[in-house]
Amino acid sequence: MAQSRKNHRKRGFGAKGILPAVLLILLVSAGGAAWLVLTPFEPAKETVLELEPGSSAFRIGEKLEFAGVIRSQYAFDLVRLWKRGTLQAGLYKFDHPASVLDVYSRIQHGDIYTKTVVVPEGSSIFDIAIKMEQAGFGTRQQFLQAQADETSLVADLDPRARSLEGYLFPDTYAFAGDASPIQIVVAMVKRFRQVATQLGLRGNVHDTVTLASLVERETAVDSERPVVASVFENRLAKHMPLMTDPSVIYGLQLNGVWRGTIYQSDLRRNTPYNTYLHAGLPPGPVANPGIRSLRAAMDPAHTNYLYFVAAGLNPQGHSIFASTLEEHSRNVADYRQALKKAGGR
Numbered sequence: 001m002a003q004s005r006k007n008h009r010k011r012g013f014g015a016k017g018i019l020p021a022v023l024l025i026l027l028v029s030a031g032g033a034a035w036l037v038l039t040p041f042e043p044a045k046e047t048v049l050e051l052e053p054g055s056s057a058f059r060i061g062e063k064l065e066f067a068g069v070i071r072s073q074y075a076f077d078l079v080r081l082w083k084r085g086t087l088q089a090g091l092y093k094f095d096h097p098a099s100v101l102d103v104y105s106r107i108q109h110g111d112i113y114t115k116t117v118v119v120p121e122g123s124s125i126f127d128i129a130i131k132m133e134q135a136g137f138g139t140r141q142q143f144l145q146a147q148a149d150e151t152s153l154v155a156d157l158d159p160r161a162r163s164l165e166g167y168l169f170p171d172t173y174a175f176a177g178d179a180s181p182i183q184i185v186v187a188m189v190k191r192f193r194q195v196a197t198q199l200g201l202r203g204n205v206h207d208t209v210t211l212a213s214l215v216e217r218e219t220a221v222d223s224e225r226p227v228v229a230s231v232f233e234n235r236l237a238k239h240m241p242l243m244t245d246p247s248v249i250y251g252l253q254l255n256g257v258w259r260g261t262i263y264q265s266d267l268r269r270n271t272p273y274n275t276y277l278h279a280g281l282p283p284g285p286v287a288n289p290g291i292r293s294l295r296a297a298m299d300p301a302h303t304n305y306l307y308f309v310a311a312g313l314n315p316q317g318h319s320i321f322a323s324t325l326e327e328h329s330r331n332v333a334d335y336r337q338a339l340k341k342a343g344g345r
Contacts, residue, residue: 087108090112093177153185199295
């Protein structure tokens, strides 16, 4: 009987000893899992990773660990079991310390890597192509080809469109880091359509946008835009050539002969965009106008002006308008004198 009680005491002591040990193991495991999940981990270098559509959560975790974004794919699996969210495909950039939980949350919410590109008002397709190349969205030529190939995007607005010039609305854009030139022009045309709807743009959209592009390139002074538009409208009504340098320059760019400065010989070069040689509007827009120039083209001021010295040429920073050639000639002489005093040539 004594021996039986002794054995009983031994067995009881063993059971009591196992329970704390199990609890300790569980606590250590939980702490380790929490450490893996919650402790920020810093990539060895800036990492841009593409997660393909249809990738399993296991495959994504494996890819993140292999790229050095997280410590362990198993920690990622733990978060997946906990959160049970849908993971979004796309391009992701990892460049600062983040926990597995943070990484998972980013992918769950589709916080993809984007690049911001600012397209100023009055940018031409050539200007935009250079910006997109500099931002890493393919080559300049690929962008120019995309905008030339996708004129169907504006066919209902402008059946005469030879390119997307005029319809790539100037704005600040955040494009996915792997966006293609076609995706970019689609987004920019979509933004144009939003603005066109806002303004109530209708009727001869081709001519309105073409006029707006000339206004945009001739003045950056908001209050002058409707007045500049009136000068062009008045000249068109009298069948006078518009004689606007930005259009001439655009024709030279299309032909690959623009030298960075307009020369007298350029004004005699016969391109469809030479508004010194050809009356009427040029064949299409010469830039991408902003909302204020579009509004000015839709509703020009009522004036008798037929001439102006552009604000960009005037040292005093504003355009000088005239109704007669004699008055305009005096304004040009005054401009040259002021330029000379300002140290110009």
